[in-house]
Amino acid sequence: MDELRRRALDLVEAELERLRGLGPAGVRALAGPATDAERGELVVSTRVEDEDERLMVLVEAWRGRRTLATGGFAMAPDGSTTTPH
Numbered sequence: 001m002d003e004l005r006r007r008a009l010d011l012v013e014a015e016l017e018r019l020r021g022l023g024p025a026g027v028r029a030l031a032g033p034a035t036d037a038e039r040g041e042l043v044v045s046t047r048v049e050d051e052d053e054r055l056m057v058l059v060e061a062w063r064g065r066r067t068l069a070t071g072g073f074a075m076a077p078d079g080s081t082t083t084p085h
Contacts, residue, residue: 004041008061008068011044015059016071019046023079027055042068053077056084 019027027048034047042061049056051074058072073081 004063005068007040008042008063011039011042011061012059012069012071015044015046016057016073019048019057019059020073020075020081024055024075024077027057027075031055 019030022030028050030046030048031050032048034045036043036045039061042063045060045062047058049058053076055075056072057075058070060067061069073083075081
């Protein structure tokens, strides 16, 4: 695996952990359009969608038009998370 892809995977995992730590209220506050944050040569996009009672979270790391890593989870109202297959 090349260094850029490894960095992208690490950034996605770190962002997912940060979001889990916010809990349901903090994650719900992020619902709406995706937010992008530059991290060196990469951009990390975070999207939260309210779906029924769950919050669906998607995080992507990309450069240019190339997505290098993605990850996500569903958060229940009690703050528990599952990773969709």
